[in-house]
Each structure stands twice: as C-alpha cells, then as structure tokens.
Amino acid sequence: MSQNPYSVGLDKNPANYQPLTPIGLLERAAKVYPEHTAIIHGAQRTSYGQFYARARQLASALAARGIGPGDTVSVMLSNTPAMLEAHFAVPMTGAVLHCLNTRLDAPILAFQLDHAGSKVLISDREFSGLMGEALKLAKAAPLIIDYHDKEFPDLGPPLSDLDYEAFLPAGDPDFAWRMPEDEWEAISLNYTSGTTGNPKGVVYHHRGAGLMCYANTIATGMARHPVYLWTLPMFHCNGWCFPWSLSVVAGTHVCLRWVRAKAMYDAIVDHKVTHLSGAPIVMATLLNAKPEERREITHRVAFNHAAAPPPEEVMARMNEAGFALTHLYGLTETYGPATLNEWHSSWDALPKPEKDAKRARQGVRYPALEGLTVMDPVTMTEVPADGETLGEVMFRGNIVMKGYLKNPEATAEAFSGGWFHSGDLGVLHPDGYIQLKDRSKDVIISGGENISSIEVEDVLYKHPAVVVCAVVAKPDEKWGETPCAFVELKPGATATEEEIIAWCRERLAHFKAPRRVVFVEVPKTSTGKIQKFKLREMAKDA
Structure with a gap:
C-alpha cells in the first residue's frame, strides 16, 4: 500500500501548528485596539492595553509565588474586573482557574477547596465571613489574596493582609506568559451539583475554551465591539466562556455586582449594551421593575437565555421592552451552551400554537459541537425522529469536558458508548431539533x-x-x-x-x-x- 502523499514531509511544526487557547485572544485585542474600553465597572474604565498588562502582572505575581502547571487557583469573586483578569492570568501561568459559586454554603465551599487542592484563594470582601467559615472547615491552607472593590468600599472586612492591588505590582506587566504545550491541558475547574454525595469537579481544556470563543460570537450574532452586560455569574461555567469570548471581537465588559433592575436599566441605556445572558430570573427582574427603576431602551438588546423557554407572554413583553431573545441549552459539562434554537424566518408566519411549539425546543448543535442527538441509553441507538419517543440527550465533540476531577468512575459512566450522557430526557424532531421533556436526575x-x-x-x-x-x-x-x-x-x-x-x-x-x-x-x-x-x-x- 502506497503512503499518503499528503502526509509525507508535511508535519506539524511551530510555524503551522499552535495549541488552541483563548489566552492569545486578549493579546491580539490589546495590540489591535489598545485604547478601546475593555472593562467598565462603576466609574472605572480599563482599556484593552491596560487589561492585558494587568492580567500579565497578576500571572507574573502568581508565578513568583510558585504557581504553575497542575496548581489550582480558586476565586470567590462577583462579576468584577478582578474576575475577568483571573480568567486570563491564571491559565497564563499554566495553572487551573477554579471559580467558587458565591451562593453556596461553607461546608460545600470547604469541600471544593480541599478537593481542588487550592494553592491560592482570591476572595472578595463581600464574602469574607462565608469564606472565613469555609477555611476553618477546610484542610487546604491556600495563600489568601483580599480583593477590595473600590466601587463598593463597605462590603466587609478583609480576609487577608495581602491586598489584591498591592499584590499586582509585584508582577511584571510584560510577563512572558506560558502558552500551553498541549491544548488538552486543563484551563478551568467548575463544580456541578450531583444528585447524591458531593459535587463533581468538571475539567475544561484550552481547546474547548478556545473554540467556544468563536462559537459564542457566531451563535449570538456579535459584531466588532459589542457591549456585554454581566448579568450571568462568571462563576457559572466560566460565564459560558464569555470572559474569554469578548476578546475575539474586542468587546466591552460591563461589570455588574448585583442583578438589580435599576442597575441593569442604567447600564443598558448609559453604555448602549448590545448583549447579555441569563436565566429567567433576569427577565423577571427587568419586567417587574418599578416605574422609577425603568428607563426607555431605544435600541435592540440581544438576550441569550437558557433553561426552559419562558412563557409566550414573557417573550412578548421582553420583545416590547427592546430585547431580542436567543434560546440556548447546555450543561456545566459542555462549557455552558451547547445547543441553539436556530430560528427560521419562515416560522414567523406560523399560527401561534405552532410557533410556540417551535420556540419550546432546545434546538440544534452549537457551532463548536460535533454531535448532538437523543438515544436509548441502554442500546445506544438513536430514537426515532418523531418528536414523541423519549431518550437521553447526548453530546459529542470538542466542547465536552475532559472529565470529572479525581473521579474516574463517574467519568467513565458519563462517556459510556463514546457519547456524553447528559442525564436529561428529550425527544428528537423530524428536522433534527431536540426538545427536553424531563430531567432524569431530578x-x-x-x-x-x-x-x-x-x-x-x-x-x-x-x-x-x-x-x-x-x-x-x-x-x-x-x-x-x-x-x-x-x-x-x-x-x-x-x-x-x-x-x-x-x-x-x-x-x-x-x-x-x-x-x-x-x-x-x-x-x-x-x-x-x-x-x-x-x-x-x-x-x-x-
């Protein structure tokens, strides 16, 4: 058998092959648009040049403390500039970013710190009391860096004498950050709620995070310089990878510490917000705002929403208020959104019941996902595409997690048969769109x-x-x-x-x-x- 001529002498080398990673996207944005506003937080404005320099400083300061590949840096932060900086700085050292859920209680937080083997903890003063309790329960003894948000100076006492803004100057803003040797290297760790026992640690890799950056901008219709309002917690699936994604299009991050009606309306109008994401609670907060909290929105705002589709009345009210809705679905194990209800303009003319039925579907695979279907989990055969036969929703592709940290049994079970088993029950429609019907794990x-x-x-x-x-x-x-x-x-x-x-x-x-x-x-x-x-x-x- 003759050798494939397209393989002879045509090998990977540094000139034609680099590992996929989202880190270099910030470098590009900073070089192309150094003066463009990258972050808005209250009265603070941070350009892309400054954002990149601060991320490198933080990475350098962490590296000077011995942080590198295989280490975990945990952060207990709201949607603030420090959270955005950590998303780039931590993987710049080769370490793994672990974002703690600010809504959890001390025992679960302690479990996560121990299970992750946290070497560093960056903690916002708003959560000093809670993290103090968690650290007393934990065996881990991480280096604690206290983040004092100058826009909200009275949130609580410091958790440590080491202040975030004092820690950064120890680093080099020209730090030669580490490109991953292999795009399969871990970039972040997110814990998901299990139905029994302790939560499982979901590990993301650089390749998946990098691909999500392009997929997110395509799926949500982001053009150059979008303005993104952070209503989605960045601790949740790394903010669906949007902390990294916005660098693709040199977008502006508008930070939001608390999801409150007036703050959202003010941000949308004052900063001409183009995109935001969130669960139904964000819609409810906007729609149920008091008259004195509202402001007229004169431009269209793209709203990416997950979970179950909202009732038709809610969608109509959101549309009247100036929001264009995009329905997404995914899991922590799929880096956030992995399906998209791709809307066809011809569906606009359908009778209301048929249109509602189309909107209720979770849709088709995300641009970066290779496989999406509904199967019988025992036989691993696809269910009939009749919109009625129940099966388990399954995923396959580069935006599926590496696996569960230190849990080979759960990882093997999740990937049984060469597909990721979501645990969600659904149906497959004749046109290939999927629709959830129940959650098998309750x-x-x-x-x-x-x-x-x-x-x-x-x-x-x-x-x-x-x-x-x-x-x-x-x-x-x-x-x-x-x-x-x-x-x-x-x-x-x-x-x-x-x-x-x-x-x-x-x-x-x-x-x-x-x-x-x-x-x-x-x-x-x-x-x-x-x-x-x-x-x-x-x-x-x-």
Whole structure:
C-alpha cells in the first residue's frame, strides 16, 4: 500500500501548528485596539492595553509565588474586573482557574477547596465571613489574596493582609506568559451539583475554551465591539466562556455586582449594551421593575437565555421592552451552551400554537459541537425522529469536558458508548431539533443554579416530625423553578410550613430550601417507590 502523499514531509511544526487557547485572544485585542474600553465597572474604565498588562502582572505575581502547571487557583469573586483578569492570568501561568459559586454554603465551599487542592484563594470582601467559615472547615491552607472593590468600599472586612492591588505590582506587566504545550491541558475547574454525595469537579481544556470563543460570537450574532452586560455569574461555567469570548471581537465588559433592575436599566441605556445572558430570573427582574427603576431602551438588546423557554407572554413583553431573545441549552459539562434554537424566518408566519411549539425546543448543535442527538441509553441507538419517543440527550465533540476531577468512575459512566450522557430526557424532531421533556436526575434548576432534590430531601428527613418526603420542581415566573416539598408527618407529630422551611434554610444554602411545603400523603407505587411524576403535576397548583 502506497503512503499518503499528503502526509509525507508535511508535519506539524511551530510555524503551522499552535495549541488552541483563548489566552492569545486578549493579546491580539490589546495590540489591535489598545485604547478601546475593555472593562467598565462603576466609574472605572480599563482599556484593552491596560487589561492585558494587568492580567500579565497578576500571572507574573502568581508565578513568583510558585504557581504553575497542575496548581489550582480558586476565586470567590462577583462579576468584577478582578474576575475577568483571573480568567486570563491564571491559565497564563499554566495553572487551573477554579471559580467558587458565591451562593453556596461553607461546608460545600470547604469541600471544593480541599478537593481542588487550592494553592491560592482570591476572595472578595463581600464574602469574607462565608469564606472565613469555609477555611476553618477546610484542610487546604491556600495563600489568601483580599480583593477590595473600590466601587463598593463597605462590603466587609478583609480576609487577608495581602491586598489584591498591592499584590499586582509585584508582577511584571510584560510577563512572558506560558502558552500551553498541549491544548488538552486543563484551563478551568467548575463544580456541578450531583444528585447524591458531593459535587463533581468538571475539567475544561484550552481547546474547548478556545473554540467556544468563536462559537459564542457566531451563535449570538456579535459584531466588532459589542457591549456585554454581566448579568450571568462568571462563576457559572466560566460565564459560558464569555470572559474569554469578548476578546475575539474586542468587546466591552460591563461589570455588574448585583442583578438589580435599576442597575441593569442604567447600564443598558448609559453604555448602549448590545448583549447579555441569563436565566429567567433576569427577565423577571427587568419586567417587574418599578416605574422609577425603568428607563426607555431605544435600541435592540440581544438576550441569550437558557433553561426552559419562558412563557409566550414573557417573550412578548421582553420583545416590547427592546430585547431580542436567543434560546440556548447546555450543561456545566459542555462549557455552558451547547445547543441553539436556530430560528427560521419562515416560522414567523406560523399560527401561534405552532410557533410556540417551535420556540419550546432546545434546538440544534452549537457551532463548536460535533454531535448532538437523543438515544436509548441502554442500546445506544438513536430514537426515532418523531418528536414523541423519549431518550437521553447526548453530546459529542470538542466542547465536552475532559472529565470529572479525581473521579474516574463517574467519568467513565458519563462517556459510556463514546457519547456524553447528559442525564436529561428529550425527544428528537423530524428536522433534527431536540426538545427536553424531563430531567432524569431530578435536578431542579432555580435561577440558573442546580439544586439536587435528594440533597433537600436528606435535610427534610432529619426533621423529627417528618416520616416521608419528596422534593420536585415547581414552576416559578421569577426563578424558572423552585423546590416544592411534599411531606408526610409522623403520627401525632405537628409542624408548620414556616417551620419546615426554616429548618431547611438553617442547613442548606438558602436558595436550595423549599419555597413551598405541602402536607400530604405522598403517592407511591405498590413497591413503595415515590411517584414523582404525580408530584410534579401537584406542584403546579400548590
């Protein structure tokens, strides 16, 4: 057999092959548009030249402390300039960025610090009390760098004597940052809620993050110099990779510490925001704003929304308010959005029920994803494309995680059969669009955050008056979904809804606690299994 002539003497070399990574995108933006505003935060303005220099300074200062490949740098930060700088600086050293979820409680945060082996912790003063508790529980003893946000000077006491702005000058703004030797190297670590036990650490690689930068700008219609409002937490899937993506088009990051109506309207109007992302709670906050909080939006704003599609009434109100909606779907394991409801202009003329049905679908694969389908998870065969046959939604491609950190069993299970198993149940339509129908793991998505129903049930079962309980998702206009608990009390025992909710809030992060408790005989099968499908229907009217 003759040798392929296109392989002879045509090898990879430094001139024609470089590992994919998002880091170099900031370098390009800084060289091409050094004076263009990269970050707006209150009265602060940071140009791309300054952004790149500060990221290199932080990287250099970290490297001087011995941080490099294989190390983990954890950050407990809001959507602030420091969070954006960390997204570039940490991987510039070869280390891995671990963004902590600011809504979690101290024991879970302590677990993550230990599991990740955190060498450095950059912590915002708003969370000093919480992180102080977590550090007391953790075995890890990271170098702590205190971030004092000058735009919000009274948030709390310092967690450390080492101040972020004092730490940066120790670094070199011309630092020769490290290009990954292999694009498969880890770039970030994100923890996802599991249905049992501790959360799993999802590992992203440089290749996937780099490809997401191009995919995000294409999927969301970003032209040169977009203005992006940070309503999506950057700790969530690395902000769907948008902290890196905006450098592709030299966009402006508008930081937002808290998702509040007036701040959003002011930012949109004052800075001519072109894009934002978020869960249904962001829509609800905008639409339910008080008259004195609102401002007239005279330009169209692209709103990328995930989770379940909002009701038609909400979409109509968002459109009237000046927002153009794009429906995305994905998981932590897929770097955030991995599907896109690509809208066809011909669908605009459809009758309302048919149009609504089209909008309810999660759509087709993202530009950077190679495979998306719905399969029987046992036989690994694709379900009929009839829009009715249930199967598991599966992904394959370069924007699927490396795997779960220190958990080979869970990684092997997730990748069984050569596809990533999402755990979500859905159908495949004749035109190839997928649609979710249920979550096989009973995870409740509230405000874009995952809540394990089993975790909440474990707390309920510890209440002395509870004999049987089950937690399901209750549709919520503001949060998308909230936990609804169905509780059977022990004979002769008494408890009130307020008491049960307070019990949970004392033992869980507050957003995980049930918003509604229904005292009822929990429906079960003949073998004693709780029938959650019945409870989901009951929760709608609870």
